[in-house]
Amino acid sequence: MLDSFEILTTSGVVLWSKSYTSISPSIVNSLITNVFIEERTLPGAGIADDISAANNPPYKHDLHTLKWTTVKELGLIFVAVYRSLLHLSWIDKLVDNIRTIFVDLYGDQLKKPHTTLVECHFDEYFDQQIRELEKTSLNQDPRSTESAAPDEVAPPLTPKVFADEPPPLPGLLSRGQSNNNYRDSASNGSTPVGTPDASRPTTPAGHLLTGKAKPGGSRRSRKAANTPTVYASSGDESSSKKRPMKNEPKKGRKWTAEGMADEDDDTVLDYSLPANGATSGEDEAKDRLGAAEIDQATWGSKTGKGQFVLKDLDDQVNSILTSADAKKVDSAATSTGLFGSGMSAIGGLFRNVVGGKTLTKEDLDKAMKGMEDHLLKKNVAREAAIRLCEGVERELIGVKTGNFESVQAKIQVAMESSLRKILTPTSSLDLLREIDAISSPSPLSLQKKRPYVISIVGVNGVGKSTNLSKIGFFLLQNKYKVLVVACDTFRSGAVEQLAVHVRNLKELTAREGGQVELYQKGYGKDAANVAKDAVTFAAQEEFDVVLIDTAGRRHNDQRLMSSLEKFAKFAQPDKILMVGEALVGTDSVAQARNFNTAFGTDRSLDGFIISKCDTVGDMVGTLVSMVHATNVPVLFVGVGQHYSDLRNLSVKWAVEKLLSSN
Amino acid sequence: MASTSDWAQALLSPSPLGLVIAILLAISIPLFLHSVVFRASGLTTLPSILLIGPSDSGKTSLLTLFERGTNASTHTSQAPISVECSLPVSNTAGSDKYRSAHDPTNQAHKKFLLIDTPGHGKLRHHALDNLTNPQNLKGLIFIVDAATLSAGDEGLRQTADYLHDTLLILQKRMAGNKALKALKDLPVLIAANKMDLFTALPAALVKSTLESEITKVRVSRSKGLLDSGIGMDEGADDEKDDWLGEVGSQDFKFYQMEEFDVTVEVIGGNVTGGEGPTVEKWWSWISERL
Numbered sequence: 001m002l003d004s005f006e007i008l009t010t011s012g013v014v015l016w017s018k019s020y021t022s023i024s025p026s027i028v029n030s031l032i033t034n035v036f037i038e039e040r041t042l043p044g045a046g047i048a049d050d051i052s053a054a055n056n057p058p059y060k061h062d063l064h065t066l067k068w069t070t071v072k073e074l075g076l077i078f079v080a081v082y083r084s085l086l087h088l089s090w091i092d093k094l095v096d097n098i099r100t101i102f103v104d105l106y107g108d109q110l111k112k113p114h115t116t117l118v119e120c121h122f123d124e125y126f127d128q129q130i131r132e133l134e135k136t137s138l139n140q141d142p143r144s145t146e147s148a149a150p151d152e153v154a155p156p157l158t159p160k161v162f163a164d165e166p167p168p169l170p171g172l173l174s175r176g177q178s179n180n181n182y183r184d185s186a187s188n189g190s191t192p193v194g195t196p197d198a199s200r201p202t203t204p205a206g207h208l209l210t211g212k213a214k215p216g217g218s219r220r221s222r223k224a225a226n227t228p229t230v231y232a233s234s235g236d237e238s239s240s241k242k243r244p245m246k247n248e249p250k251k252g253r254k255w256t257a258e259g260m261a262d263e264d265d266d267t268v269l270d271y272s273l274p275a276n277g278a279t280s281g282e283d284e285a286k287d288r289l290g291a292a293e294i295d296q297a298t299w300g301s302k303t304g305k306g307q308f309v310l311k312d313l314d315d316q317v318n319s320i321l322t323s324a325d326a327k328k329v330d331s332a333a334t335s336t337g338l339f340g341s342g343m344s345a346i347g348g349l350f351r352n353v354v355g356g357k358t359l360t361k362e363d364l365d366k367a368m369k370g371m372e373d374h375l376l377k378k379n380v381a382r383e384a385a386i387r388l389c390e391g392v393e394r395e396l397i398g399v400k401t402g403n404f405e406s407v408q409a410k411i412q413v414a415m416e417s418s419l420r421k422i423l424t425p426t427s428s429l430d431l432l433r434e435i436d437a438i439s440s441p442s443p444l445s446l447q448k449k450r451p452y453v454i455s456i457v458g459v460n461g462v463g464k465s466t467n468l469s470k471i472g473f474f475l476l477q478n479k480y481k482v483l484v485v486a487c488d489t490f491r492s493g494a495v496e497q498l499a500v501h502v503r504n505l506k507e508l509t510a511r512e513g514g515q516v517e518l519y520q521k522g523y524g525k526d527a528a529n530v531a532k533d534a535v536t537f538a539a540q541e542e543f544d545v546v547l548i549d550t551a552g553r554r555h556n557d558q559r560l561m562s563s564l565e566k567f568a569k570f571a572q573p574d575k576i577l578m579v580g581e582a583l584v585g586t587d588s589v590a591q592a593r594n595f596n597t598a599f600g601t602d603r604s605l606d607g608f609i610i611s612k613c614d615t616v617g618d619m620v621g622t623l624v625s626m627v628h629a630t631n632v633p634v635l636f637v638g639v640g641q642h643y644s645d646l647r648n649l650s651v652k653w654a655v656e657k658l659l660s661s662n
Numbered sequence: 663m664a665s666t667s668d669w670a671q672a673l674l675s676p677s678p679l680g681l682v683i684a685i686l687l688a689i690s691i692p693l694f695l696h697s698v699v700f701r702a703s704g705l706t707t708l709p710s711i712l713l714i715g716p717s718d719s720g721k722t723s724l725l726t727l728f729e730r731g732t733n734a735s736t737h738t739s740q741a742p743i744s745v746e747c748s749l750p751v752s753n754t755a756g757s758d759k760y761r762s763a764h765d766p767t768n769q770a771h772k773k774f775l776l777i778d779t780p781g782h783g784k785l786r787h788h789a790l791d792n793l794t795n796p797q798n799l800k801g802l803i804f805i806v807d808a809a810t811l812s813a814g815d816e817g818l819r820q821t822a823d824y825l826h827d828t829l830l831i832l833q834k835r836m837a838g839n840k841a842l843k844a845l846k847d848l849p850v851l852i853a854a855n856k857m858d859l860f861t862a863l864p865a866a867l868v869k870s871t872l873e874s875e876i877t878k879v880r881v882s883r884s885k886g887l888l889d890s891g892i893g894m895d896e897g898a899d900d901e902k903d904d905w906l907g908e909v910g911s912q913d914f915k916f917y918q919m920e921e922f923d924v925t926v927e928v929i930g931g932n933v934t935g936g937e938g939p940t941v942e943k944w945w946s947w948i949s950e951r952l
Binding site: 006008009010011012013014017025028029032033036037038075113114115116117420421424425426427428430431432433436437442474477478636646647648649650653 | 718722725726729730734735736737738739740741742743744745746775778780782783784785787813819820823878879882883885886887888889
């Protein structure tokens with residue numbers, strides 16, 4: 001069974017939600033951060049105008065699966081949450097249908113500026129959809145839904161519930177019933193099955209059930225559908241429609257004003273009396289009147305006796321869904337027409353110059369191809385370039401260009417922002433403060449002082465040792481006590497090379513008071529053990545930072561890579577940095593990915609150092625490729641041969657280089 | 663010769679075409695002038711207050727609370743949103759201070775725009791764009807989660823970083839950019855949210871913790887590496903005066919920002935309406951700024 005369904009905006013406000021069990025908001029939050037903001041899970045192939053939920057890969061977050069879809073121009077997200085154990089065949093359909101209905105009903109309200117309020121009385125529509133889809137799925141395969149049913153006790157059958165119902169006032173009762181009669185006959189007219197005799201007695205029962213617990217009601221309807229003698233679904237649905245009528249006299253409301261309101265909506269309506277009673281009563285009355293007019297026109301009609309009656313929900317929903325389908329077919333048909341295409345081509349050309357054109361996939365295709373080539377020229381790996389372009393395309397389809405704005409300019413802007421987004425780190429990357437927090441924790445916190453361990457990995461010959469000594473130099477300038485550990489016990493000369501670096505660093509920083517030592521155990525030892533010993537040694541000798549150099553290894557050699565997991569376990573590094581050279585092209589994605597997964601399930605890379613950036617000029621695409629592959633930020637870039645040629649990554653600089661055209 | 667005199671005659675003769683053009687000009691010029699002048703000076707935008715702060719500190723919750731008067735459930739924001747709010751009845755705007763109590767304009771409640779920004783690290787440029795491109799900005803509310811600010815906490819580091827960056831932008835607006843000079847005297851409210859939680863620090867402690875953490879931030883920023891791009895091309899227009907607050911001072915204090923016309927206040931409250939201080943004081947802070 002569904003756990004929860006939420007409709008929220010991109011600005012984070014939940015417009016409507018319905019939950020059957022209490023779920024933590026962090027589930028949806030993690031969907032938003034991972035899928036929408038950080039784009040961790042690559043969206044599927046679908047980049048059409050409106051992506052159906054079936055094309056969006058489901059997002060899994062401990063025990064729960066989330067199905068989602070979006071409406072871009074309104075900034076809406078529709079999320080359905082359910083237990084991963086369950087197999088709900090109709091969930092895609094539900095999400096899609098709900099999206100269509102919601103947009104159709106409340107699209108106008110959503111376009112209003114400067115407000116987050118959307119008055120929606122959506123419960124009925126949602127329940128109707130759930131019932132309908134459950135019914136259809138039940139007909140298809142009863143077993144899957146049966147297993148999905150909640151372990152709730154089925155509610156007692158009609159007579160008892162009848163007795164439970166509080167006796168309404170006589171006048172009210174007769175009125176409500178006359179309404180019901182009308183309602184039932186109306187719904188019976190529209191629904192194919194159903195006998196009036198059966199549906200009437202179930203009505204009050206259904207009312208109570210919906211009041212109590214939704215799952216029970218739906219379960220009941222399922223049961224009822226199994227036994228053809230009782231046609232409960234019509235009872236259920238009229239019950240939900242009946243509710244407002246029952247409320248009306250208690251609350252002393254006008255029919256015209258609150259046709260669809262029920263208890264929950266009562267509070268919502270109160271919000272519209274502007275917060276903190278700001279607007280005067282006159283405004284409020286006007287508001288109410290306005291709402292009433294809309295309500296009446298769209299949702300109901302008056303009977304001859306002046307009683308307010310709602311339109312049949314099924315009918316309305318179906319008409320919304322079919323009209324949406326028809327619109328889709330329509331748009332497809334018009335675009336194929338010869339005359340239409342000719343006219344639109346001319347109009348398109350004109351608008352291309354003037355602006356105000358709604359972008360379609362065809363408009364974008366050529367320009368996107370150019371952008372992709374441009375990125376490839378900048379040494380961005382093909383995979384990353386395609387992803388970036390698809391992202392931009394998805395963002396732009398259906399968007400109107402501004403006045404005198406060409407498609408190219410629009411793409412340029414969108415690409416800039418998506419490059420910026422991909423390169424900007426999620427959290428701050430201030431290495432010095434992180435070291436301070438570990439190596440000299442504040443006395444208030446209960447952490448013990450220990451050295452900060454940084455280890456450096458990478459493919460052969462990318463500059464691991466060089467960058468390690470650059471970082472060492474930077475740390476020494478900030479007066480840390482640094483231990484350099486030679487864990488490359490494999491390549492001949494590696495330890496000596498580090499020894500030379502350490503000697504140089506000593507000479508360079510001796511005057512400024514930096515302290516640096518080399519820890520080495522010669523060749524042939526197990527690197528993980530050496531690293532572990534070095535960390536304990538550093539803790540004893542009160543070093544602030546331990547820099548561990550490792551042997552270079554080919555990223556697709558399983559034998560070499562597997563030793564990294566043990567290494568991470570033994571050395572427990574605070575930061576694992578991978579050095580990648582800016583010269584490498586397409587392979588950068590595979591390198592980053594393999595190294596990122598090499599440290600076991602609960603450890604990954606913490607950052608990249610992109611070396612040799614000075615040798616590639618503008619072609620700094622490797623930055624993007626590596627971040628794209630792993631979502632790990634770039635910590636430093638190497639820009640020269642000297643110890644001081646290490647820089648923080650400036651996102652602005654990188655984006656400028658990537659988009660510059662020469 | 664004949665042609666010139668013909669031309670002169672044609673020009674000066676009372677032709678219907680000339681008449682039409684003259685009438686059109688006579689009518690359209692005032693209209694045109696009117697539209698230009700009023701387009702420039704008119705368009706009074708509502709005063710706006712910017713909400714800023716790290717993710718999950720309660721910005722959108724506060725926004726919905728101020729708009730609707732009750733809480734709404736919210737999730738992580740991805741896009742900024744601006745919402746029209748009005749002051750509650752009990753608060754009078756600072757600009758209405760000298761009006762008599764019976765002034766009918768007091769009945770109309772002061773409206774303002776509240777701009778919410780996403781707090782996620784990758785989306786902070788929205789907030790910073792709003793800061794550098796202000797439209798009648800009257801104040802800045804920096805919301806912090808007081809329950810995550812204990813010493814050595816990751817939340818404290820992130821919050822201090824963001825606050826440091828924000829204040830630095832405000833400080834720099836004095837130095838260079840002409841557009842930014844327009845917003846003089848920008849007050850900042852550090853709203854210590856989630857005071858209803860047991861682990862929340864009181865407002866005074868929030869202030870001192872943030873101050874000491876910002877001290878650390880600016881020290882480590884000054885010692886940190888240069889950004890890429892500075893050494894590589896001649897675009898080194900960023901002179902290195904990224905020191906927040908008083909130059910040469912040992913510790914950072916919020917009052918140092920007053921030199922740059924930025925007054926910083928720390929007030930506690932909670933959005934959810936639990937125990938402890940509520941949003942009342944934040945309302946009155948806003949009303950004083952309008």
